[in-house]
Amino acid sequence: xxxxxxxxxxxxxxxSRGRTVRRTVTVLAVSVxxxxxxxxxxxxxxxxxxxxxxxxxxxxxxNPLYDYVQPDxxxxxxxxxxxxxxxxxxxxFVHLPLGATIVIFTTLTLVAVAVTTWWLINRASALTxxxxxxxxxxxxxxxxxxxxxxxxxxxxxxxNMLLVVLILTDLxxxxxxxxxxxxxxxxxxxxxxxxxxxxxxxxxxxxxxxxAVTASATAVAATLLAAAFAPADSWRFWTHEVWAxxxxxxxxxxxxxxxxxxxxxxxxxxxxxxLLWLALVLTFAGYGLWRAARAARDGDELTGLTLTGLVGALxxxxxxxxHVYWFIPALVxxxxxxxxxxxxxxxxxxxxxxxxxxxxxxxxxxxVVSFYDWxxxxxxxxxxxxxxxxxxxxxxxxxxxxxxPIRRVEPATTLASAAGWPKAPTGGG
Numbered sequence: 135x136x137x138x139x140x141x142x143x144x145x146x147x148x149x150s151r152g153r154t155v156r157r158t159v160t161v162l163a164v165s166v167x168x169x170x171x172x173x174x175x176x177x178x179x180x181x182x183x184x185x186x187x188x189x190x191x192x193x194x195x196x197n198p199l200y201d202y203v204q205p206d207x208x209x210x211x212x213x214x215x216x217x218x219x220x221x222x223x224x225x226x227f228v229h230l231p232l233g234a235t236i237v238i239f240t241t242l243t244l245v246a247v248a249v250t251t252w253w254l255i256n257r258a259s260a261l262t263x264x265x266x267x268x269x270x271x272x273x274x275x276x277x278x279x280x281x282x283x284x285x286x287x288x289x290x291x292x293x294n295m296l297l298v299v300l301i302l303t304d305l306x307x308x309x310x311x312x313x314x315x316x317x318x319x320x321x322x323x324x325x326x327x328x329x330x331x332x333x334x335x336x337x338x339x340x341x342x343x344x345x346a347v348t349a350s351a352t353a354v355a356a357t358l359l360a361a362a363f364a365p366a367d368s369w370r371f372w373t374h375e376v377w378a379x380x381x382x383x384x385x386x387x388x389x390x391x392x393x394x395x396x397x398x399x400x401x402x403x404x405x406x407x408x409l410l411w412l413a414l415v416l417t418f419a420g421y422g423l424w425r426a427a428r429a430a431r432d433g434d435e436l437t438g439l440t441l442t443g444l445v446g447a448l449x450x451x452x453x454x455x456x457h458v459y460w461f462i463p464a465l466v467x468x469x470x471x472x473x474x475x476x477x478x479x480x481x482x483x484x485x486x487x488x489x490x491x492x493x494x495x496x497x498x499x500x501x502v503v504s505f506y507d508w509x510x511x512x513x514x515x516x517x518x519x520x521x522x523x524x525x526x527x528x529x530x531x532x533x534x535x536x537x538x539p540i541r542r543v544e545p546a547t548t549l550a551s552a553a554g555w556p557k558a559p560t561g562g563g
Contacts, residue, residue, distance in 0.1 A: 157265075161272035168276035175285055175504040180236050183291025187235060189214035190228045193221065199367040200375050207510065213381045218360035218368045219325040220293070239291050244279075246295035250302050251278050254463050257306070257436045257543075258470035278462055282501030286456035297323045297330055298459050305333065305439045309345055317345035321352025325360075328376070329457065332446035333439070339423045340430040340438065383452050388508040391527035392453035393418070399524055403512035415449045422448075422535045433543040440464050441538060444531045458527050461498050464534050465491050471539045490537065494530055502526050 189202040199214060199221055206212045214221065227235045251274045256267075278284055287294045304319035317337065323330035331353070337346035361368035375381060383390060385406070386398035393414050397406035422445035429438035443460030447453045472487040502508075508524060515521040522529065 157269045157272075161269065161276070164273055165276045168280040171280045171499065172285060172289075175282075175501075178286070178289040178291075180239075180289065180291035183236065183239055184232070185212055186214070186224055186291070187227060187232060190221070190225050193367075194225065194228050198370070199364065200370055210384070215375070215381050216327060217325060217357065217376075218364050218371055219356045220327065221367070222360045222363055223326070236291065239293075240288060243288055243295045246299045247278055247284060248275055250295070250298055251275050251462075253302055253306055254436070254466045258466050277495075281462060281495075281498050282504050283456050283458050283461070283498065285501075285504065286454070290456060292456050293326065294456055294459060297327060301330055301333055301439070301443075304345070304349075305336075305435055309337075309342060310435055315348070316342070317348030317350075318352050320345075321349040322356060324349065324353040325356035329446055329450055329453075332442055332449070335423065336426055336430075336438065336442040339427040383454070384510075384512070385451065386512045387510065388524045389454050389503045390452050391447065391455055391458060391502060391525070391531075392450050393448050393528060394451045395453070396525045396528045398512075399515045400521075402514045418532065418535060419445050419449050425535065425538075425540070429540045432540055434541045435543075436463055437467055437538060437540050440467060441535065444534055448528065448531050448535075453527075455501060455503055455527065458498075458531070461494060461527075461530065461534075464538055465495055467538060467541070468494075471541060474541075487539065490533075497526055497530060 185204065188204065189199065192202045193199045193214075199218070202214050203211050216224075227238075230238075248271070252267075252271055255270050255274050279288075283294075286292070300319035300323040304316060307313070308316035308319065320330055320333045320337070324334065334346055334349045334353075337343075337349060357368070357372075385392075385394050386402045387395070388399070390398075394406060394411050397411055397414075400406070422441050426438040426441040426445070429435075429441065440460050440463040444464070447458050447460060450457070468487045468491040472484045472491065502524065506523075515524050
């Protein structure tokens with residue numbers, strides 16, 4: 135008769151099972167905390183997505199697309215401001231119930247968050263070498279979902295994560311692998327929304343000439359495709375509406391976390407000096423892109439594209455909080471570098487990077503508009519505390535342009551390694 139199993143016969147198995155249970159509980163706790171942040175923060179009820187769908191219905195009924203307007207208590211009036219190629223992709227959704235459209239947009243955004251987060255943490259060896267991939271991803275995704283930019287993207291019904299997927303697919307997969315289609319993702323993103331065009335500049339700064347040409351040609355081809363379907367609307371957008379920055383929103387509003395927003399909040403109710411703004415943009419964009427090119431030369435594509443995204447956020451006249459995704463890869467880089475080296479000689483630097491990461495994460499979860507109503511009147515920031523709080527993302531972006539570390543990374547040699555696809559199991563719980 136077999137002896138009865140004792141508690142000490144399989145200690146390694148018991149330890150592994152206990153560790154898995156603890157990790158599962160931790161992931162669930164973090165997920166509940168992220169859901170609580172959504173519950174407490176400012177709900178938007180898919181406000182932007184509803185505007186898109188109303189504009190598409192207006193357009194489908196035979197009206198000029200860029201004539202669509204609706205009153206708004208924050209911005210005065212709201213228009214459809216995306217390029218015609220974005221309208222071309224959105225128009226089929228008028229044939230679906232609004233509820234179905236909301237489900238599709240939300241599901242795609244959640245999938246995009248999971249995929250891009252997996253790519254990011256796979257470029258941070260210090261985050262994944264000691265723990266299983268499922269645990270790293272299970273912790274990281276709720277943490278990303280709790281950030282204000284992600285919350286605003288989901289609850290407004292925005293398309294930002296689609297753009298992030300296109301950009302990261304290019305710069306983390308296609309460009310390092312020297313794929314023939316490198317640049318296509320950035321080109322499509324630029325045709326959908328002008329902001330990603332900064333990454334074409336990055337390709338030029340890093341001397342990826344073919345990828346830059348491919349990105350530019352793709353953006354032009356997508357734009358011409360939209361023009362073939364909607365010539366009058368395309369002509370109007372590219373000759374007039376693209377320059378009408380007042381259609382996008384009021385620059386002084388706290389939700390605009392760009393250099394122009396900061397300057398307008400200082401000078402409100404007067405408009406900021408545009409020559410001063412241009413000088414600041416050229417200075418910080420030049421410095422940020424120089425550091426991004428350095429990072430790319432050292433094989434650190436993640437830092438290069440992160441610096442470029444931060445430059446784009448600073449330089450754009452209007453940068454809403456849901457546009458500033460780029461703090462998320464910056465956090466991954468900071469924590470990765472801080473945890474990499476056990477050398478006591480760099481302990482002070484490690485503590486500084488971890489402290490910066492902690493403060494930055496707390497800041498981007500609390501955000502600048504989700505939990506505090508700054509009002510909509512053009513009131514200047516006239517105290518130091520209010521200046522910091524109303525320009526938090528701008529100040530963090532400027533700090534990161536200087537402090538974000540550049541890692542020496544071996545260049546990826548295969549498409550699979552560039553994509554961050556799962557490694558073969560090496561054991562462990």
